[in-house]
Amino acid sequence: MTEDAPFPNGNSDQMASPSYRLAALDQDFLLGDSMRGVRFLLEYAKAEEALRKWGVLSTIVVFGSARVRPDGPGEEPRWYAAARDFGRLASERGGALLNGARGRHNVVATGGGPGIMAAANRGASDVGAPSIGFNITLPHEQEPNPYSTPELTFRFHYFAMRKMHLAMRASGLVIFPGGFGTLDEFFELLTLRQTHKSPPIPIALFDESYWRKVINFEALVEHGMIAPADLDLFGFADTAEDLWRVLEAKGLHAVE
Numbered sequence: 516m517t518e519d520a521p522f523p524n525g526n527s528d529q530m531a532s533p534s535y536r537l538a539a540l541d542q543d544f545l546l547g548d549s550m551r552g553v554r555f556l557l558e559y560a561k562a563e564e565a566l567r568k569w570g571v572l573s574t575i576v577v578f579g580s581a582r583v584r585p586d587g588p589g590e591e592p593r594w595y596a597a598a599r600d601f602g603r604l605a606s607e608r609g610g611a612l613l614n615g616a617r618g619r620h621n622v623v624a625t626g627g628g629p630g631i632m633a634a635a636n637r638g639a640s641d642v643g644a645p646s647i648g649f650n651i652t653l654p655h656e657q658e659p660n661p662y663s664t665p666e667l668t669f670r671f672h673y674f675a676m677r678k679m680h681l682a683m684r685a686s687g688l689v690i691f692p693g694g695f696g697t698l699d700e701f702f703e704l705l706t707l708r709q710t711h712k713s714p715p716i717p718i719a720l721f722d723e724s725y726w727r728k729v730i731n732f733e734a735l736v737e738h739g740m741i742a743p744a745d746l747d748l749f750g751f752a753d754t755a756e757d758l759w760r761v762l763e764a765k766g767l768h769a770v771e
Contacts, residue, residue: 579631579691600755602638610770633660717765
């Protein structure tokens with residue numbers, strides 16, 4: 516055949532080949548190992564764009580167990596109620612209800628799941644304030660709680676990028692009782708403070724008796740693992756009001 520003759524079998528094989536897909540629309544390519552860095556960037560950029568659109572300039576991050584229930588056993592009802600009270604109080608006093616050119620400050624941000632996270636988001640919702648949910652895809656799916664602002668509810672695959680978003684706007688950190696996940700988040704941000712890799716974020720732990728049973732902070736000093744001054748990086752509180760006072764005493768700035 517001549518050079519200009521029609522393809523005898525057409526070009527359907529070429530059109531159907533995965534290599535011919537537009538890269539941005541090729542899910543197999545985007546989910547492959549070579550694109551892990553791109554996916555990491557996308558998880559950063561998507562949440563960042565939405566937060567900027569909503570004028571979120573700073574956050575108060577609330578960590579705590581996903582297992583706590585308002586009608587659960589032991590101290591769970593008290594922990595849940597206090598987290599809800601704090602979400603309301605922080606939203607009213609911190610600047611989350613502001614809008615316009617001034618932006619929003621001290622917006623409640625959580626991991627977006629149930630338990631303590633849901634309680635804090637619920638408190639913000641009680642007073643009509645926006646709040647953020649940074650959810651994570653887990654083997655046993657963790658769905659977002661119904662109280663975070665839908666447009667500010669995100670889902671992450673990478674724990675590292677989720678933690679970065681939780682940390683990068685934080686003007687305060689509140690830690691309620693929790694397990695491995697809560698300890699991981701607490702100590703990661705505490706390490707950033709100790710090593711001066713983050714601004715001086717005030718940190719408050721709720722329920723001093725719980726935390727002193729779980730962690731022997733003084734033993735770390737006794738064995739020379741931390742400096743005595745490191746214990747001043749955080750304070751304890753047993754009510755929502757006390758949490759706010761500890762944060763303010765350690766440098767939190769409310770915006771009126």
